[in-house]
Amino acid sequence: MLSYIHVTVNIKFYSKDKFLAKVLESGGYDTSFFLFGWTPESFDVWNVLFNLVACRNPTTGAGRFNIGGYCDSNLDALIGQIRAEPMGASRDALIMQALKKVYDESIYVPLHQQRLIWGALNGYSFVQRKNGRILFNEIAKK
Numbered sequence: 001m002l003s004y005i006h007v008t009v010n011i012k013f014y015s016k017d018k019f020l021a022k023v024l025e026s027g028g029y030d031t032s033f034f035l036f037g038w039t040p041e042s043f044d045v046w047n048v049l050f051n052l053v054a055c056r057n058p059t060t061g062a063g064r065f066n067i068g069g070y071c072d073s074n075l076d077a078l079i080g081q082i083r084a085e086p087m088g089a090s091r092d093a094l095i096m097q098a099l100k101k102v103y104d105e106s107i108y109v110p111l112h113q114q115r116l117i118w119g120a121l122n123g124y125s126f127v128q129r130k131n132g133r134i135l136f137n138e139i140a141k142k
Helices: 014-023 046-052 074-082 088-103
Strands: none
Touching: 046 074, 046 088, 074 088
């Protein structure tokens, strides 16, 4: 699909450990284009902003997975405000401001949304949660 916009891609497949060793700090962020999935430690958007968008800072760990190297001190300040602000309308407004900047500046260009892949043994049933998690205590025998 990228050829339609005149982007030539030579695909190189790596195991997860080799890929991360190449494209993260240990490998000098050695890539010009990448497909990367992210599962945050929590469902708080701050986690995504801190790890994927913030300026790289080895002291604080910010931007550790910011493979593209984007850096904006104003956005970093906003991410810090989000972390300190309690849940509520004020924090939501800060989050929307940060996400709008990420979108407007095309910090990340989503090319692929991975579908959830799961299966169940015959005789068992469960409901797939919107957050992609399956709770084992919700699996039931039919």
